[in-house]
Amino acid sequence: MKRKTKLIHGGIVGDPTTGAVSTPIYQVSTYKQESVGVHSGFEYSRTGNPTRHALEELIKDLEGGEAGFAFGSGMAAITAVMMLFNSGDHIIMTDDVYGGTYRVMSKVLNRFGIESSFIDTSSLENIEKAIQSNTKALYLETPTNPLLKITDIEEATKIAKKHNLLTIVDNTFSTPYWQTPIDLGADIVLHSATKYIGGHSDVVAGLVVVNSKKLAEDLHFVQNSTGGVLGPQDSWLLIRGIKTLGVRMEETEANTKAIVEFLQLHPAVEKIYYPGLETHPNHAIAKKQGGGFGGMVSFDVGSQENADKLLSKLKYFTLAESLGAVESLISVPARMTHASIPAERRAELGITDGLVRISVGLEDAEDLIEDLKQGLEV
Numbered sequence: 001m002k003r004k005t006k007l008i009h010g011g012i013v014g015d016p017t018t019g020a021v022s023t024p025i026y027q028v029s030t031y032k033q034e035s036v037g038v039h040s041g042f043e044y045s046r047t048g049n050p051t052r053h054a055l056e057e058l059i060k061d062l063e064g065g066e067a068g069f070a071f072g073s074g075m076a077a078i079t080a081v082m083m084l085f086n087s088g089d090h091i092i093m094t095d096d097v098y099g100g101t102y103r104v105m106s107k108v109l110n111r112f113g114i115e116s117s118f119i120d121t122s123s124l125e126n127i128e129k130a131i132q133s134n135t136k137a138l139y140l141e142t143p144t145n146p147l148l149k150i151t152d153i154e155e156a157t158k159i160a161k162k163h164n165l166l167t168i169v170d171n172t173f174s175t176p177y178w179q180t181p182i183d184l185g186a187d188i189v190l191h192s193a194t195k196y197i198g199g200h201s202d203v204v205a206g207l208v209v210v211n212s213k214k215l216a217e218d219l220h221f222v223q224n225s226t227g228g229v230l231g232p233q234d235s236w237l238l239i240r241g242i243k244t245l246g247v248r249m250e251e252t253e254a255n256t257k258a259i260v261e262f263l264q265l266h267p268a269v270e271k272i273y274y275p276g277l278e279t280h281p282n283h284a285i286a287k288k289q290g291g292g293f294g295g296m297v298s299f300d301v302g303s304q305e306n307a308d309k310l311l312s313k314l315k316y317f318t319l320a321e322s323l324g325a326v327e328s329l330i331s332v333p334a335r336m337t338h339a340s341i342p343a344e345r346r347a348e349l350g351i352t353d354g355l356v357r358i359s360v361g362l363e364d365a366e367d368l369i370e371d372l373k374q375g376l377e378v
């Protein structure tokens with residue numbers, strides 16, 4: 001099956017009992033047992049629900065793993081994956097990970113003894129150097145948010161394997177349509193499905209796929225024990241969103257390319273971060289490991305004042321956190337998604353006050369470019 005076909009024919013297609021072509025929303029908490037312990041595979045919806053199960057089977061197929069899991073948010077998914085580790089374990093993480101990931105590691109999970117180091121994983125040397133005797137996993141986000149840095153997943157997992165570390169990849173920005181980390185050697189792939197997978201700014205959800213029976217058993221145990229599951233209605237919305245993921249990603253790609261070409265020539269734009277640019281330091285790796293470069297672009301307009309001026313003029317780019325939806329969004333990472341990162345650390349990372357991040361939507365590229373053009377006028 002090719003990629004777009006898999007989005008529609010992967011997982012469990014339709015409802016085996018009624019023939020309904022879309023999996024129904026099984027709005028139910030518990031299931032009748034014929035006698036004690038004899039049931040149709042479902043007992044209680046925290047443990048398993050047919051709509052959620054259909055979604056979990058679908059994401060498993062899309063990522064090419066052993067089992068899929070759906071959670072109430074991307075952060076619930078990340079936290080559940082971290083619950084696979086023990087107090088005293090150390091995890092190496094990409095330095096400009098999603099702000100919420102940095103926060104949960106440094107302000108919540110640290111209190112339970114899970115240690116983490118944040119390093120620039122786009123350098124393989126840095127990864128080797130950061131490995132300690134208690135290191136158990138390498139957690140990658142690629143491309144990153146908001147600087148669109150790229151880590152070579154295949155080479156990084158080779159290092160991880162040599163040291164018996166699990167490799168975890170946050171694949172939110174690329175989606176399985178462009179990038180399948182398990183094929184490149186990763187053990188666990190996770191998503192904020194709130195973004196491209198849902199795609200319509202109407203659901204908050206998280207997904208995880210693991211590549212082995214052992215990890216599947218362990219993560220199901222955590223999911224059922226801690227309970228941060230996705231409800232049937234939201235599971236259904238994600239299945240619906242996934243059906244058009246391919247056409248959305250292709251269209252986003254084309255729009256983004258046109259916008260980047262425009263931004264490159266604009267005098268008010270000091271710097272552009274986009275892995276599709278040949279001048280991006282890891283363009284070749286991005287090209288090798290992903291089929292597309294995605295719809296996220298960051299650019300520097302020089303100052304907070306210039307950023308605010310741009311924001312006040314835009315018509316089609318909505319000022320909002322989040323990304324990956326049909327509508328184009330714009331944000332100022334330093335004051336929004338990355339506000340929880342201390343100012344001096346933001347400076348170290350290059351998240352300046354003039355940095356704006358856009359998530360290119362599915363409007364006509366001409367309208368989006370026109371909007372940016374009038375917004376950037378002095």
Ligand SMILES: *Cc1c(COP(=O)(O)O)cnc(C)c1O
Nearest residue numbers: 073074075098170172192194205
């Ligand atoms: C949004 C996001 C998350 C967190 O997901 P939620 O669904 O908001 O909890 C994690 N990683 C990345 C890359 C994200 O963009």
